[in-house]
Amino acid sequence: MAMRMCVLGGGLAGSLLGWRLAAAGVAVDLWSPPGTADATAASGGLVRAFEPDPTxxxxxxxxxxxxxxxxxxRRAAGYRRTGSVYLLRADRVTPAVAARLAAAGPDGPRPGPAALLTGSPLRCADDDVVAVREREAGYLSPDALRRYAHTLVARHGGTVVPAAAVAxxxxxxxxxxHGPAARRHRYDLVVLAAGPWTGSVLARSGLDPQPLRTKLIQYQVHPCAGPxxxxxxxxxxxxxxxxxxxxxVLLGVPSRHWxxxxxxxxxxxxxxxxxxRAARLRLPGLDLGRPHRTVVAVDGYAPAPYLSLRTVPGTEDRLRTFAGGSGxxxxxxxxxxxxxxxxxLAGTPTRAEPRRRPALPDAGLSTEGT
Incomplete structure (x- = not known):
């Protein structure tokens, strides 16, 4: 008998997970409350390969x-290739980090002294700062990619449920x-991927909310003149x-509002x-105007700064969380x-053999607002 799975949360992580499961032949429901002003809708969508952390x-x-x-x-996500620069202190480029950069090859991230940055308006005169540059990097629209994942869930036989779980x-x-209007739905396995609402759903359910915390994310969109x-x-x-x-230009700094x-x-x-203040230091040639848009969102964080499945204690692996985004x-x-x-999917009976993903029609998706 095929297993019925449910992903609670229609942000980028939950939506892509729902697509992966549906494409593998699982009978899956993706619960995605409509009109949610979540971290996916607000994300700036930076995409690159380099990170100092190995995972x-x-x-x-x-x-x-x-x-x-x-x-x-790429087309669905509105991907734009701009290249990428990552500035960090030289002592952060440990031998292990240097080895990973070397293994990436000539087309991967390449480190060099930040003081010698050329062809970029970024400026840094500190000799102990390294600039890791990538050609194959840029940004995308997480919200557009989420919408694409929803269409793929449906095309692979899954169901997108326009509702949020109460408990x-x-x-x-x-x-x-437990959904709205006291409706109940039974599943063999549930993944709770509700971002900053993950802990509150667990708490309302009388379950351990796990070491998940919420954190504010904010950035601004500034009119500007110059490169x-x-x-x-x-x-x-x-x-x-x-x-x-x-x-x-989109600019921001990490918040400390937990x-x-x-x-x-x-x-x-x-x-x-x-x-x-930071922009005036690192982008001295950019004439910034007052921000005409400030974007504020909240995301869910875990001690390990990346998305991973976690078992909820006392549920015999039938309930997992999928949260812990790094922002x-x-x-x-x-x-x-x-x-x-x-x-x-390990050892899970599925509905049918995976079907090939259909081609995306030209939807003219925009990256504005990301």
Whole structure:
């Protein structure tokens, strides 16, 4: 008998996981509440291979390789190749990091002194800062990729349920999902991928909310004059950004605002000021105007800064969480969901043989607002 699975949460991670499972022949429901102003809708979508952390490096490299190999994915996600620059202190380039960079080959990330940056408006005179540059990197629209994943779930025989789970109730032979209007749905296995709402769903269900915390994410869109940077991250100041629309740039810095209610998020003026100060230091030739858009979201974080499946204690592996984004899950989600799907499918009877993914019609998807 085929196993019925459910993915609760229609963000990028949950939607891609639902597609992976449906494409493998699993009878799967993807619960995706409509109109959610979530981290996927707000994400800046930076995509690159390089990360100092070995697990993040591997997942980012695998994700970028899948994106590069699949024109349908690139087109659906509105992928833009801009190249990438990653600035970090030289002591962060440990022998292990250097070995991974060397193994990536001449077409992969290449390190060099940041003081010698050429062909980029980024400026750094510090001799102890390294710039890792990538040609095959850029940004995409996580929201557009999410919508594409929803179409693929349906085309592979799965169901996209436009609702949010109220609570979950693990039992001896499955998991009951309590939906709106007191409706109940029974599944053999449930993956809770609700981002910042993951902990609250577990708490309402009387289950261990796990070491998941919420954190505010904020960036601004500034009008500008002068040469714009490629997609970039600067660990030394926290500044990150990418081109936005013509004559505009997306810029932000990490926040330190933890345990934020996702339903009560609001802009933090101090983050705007910190972003502008860092931009004046690293992008001195860029004439920034006052931001005409400030984007605020909340995401769910775990101690390990990447997406992975975790078993909820006392549920006999019938209920898992899939959360723990680093705030940059767009660059990891393809690989992380592929690994998660393989883990869930191990020994699982499926509905039918996987069907080939259909070609994407020209939808004219825009990357505005990411």
């Amino acid at each position: 993040l490096f591997r997942l980012a490299t695998e994700s970028l390789a899948e994106l590069a190999a699949d024109p349908d994915l 979950v109730e693990p039992g001896r032979d499955g998991v009951t999902v 714009r940077p490629p997609a970039f991250v600067d660990e030394t100041t926290g500044l990150y950004g990418r081109p936005y629309s013509p004559g505009a 345990d934020v209610d996702p339903a009560a998020r609001r802009p933090v003026p101090e983050l705007v000021a910190e972003t502008v 940059g899950a767009a660059k990891l989600a393809l690989a992380a969901t592929a690994h998660a799907a393989r883990s869930l």
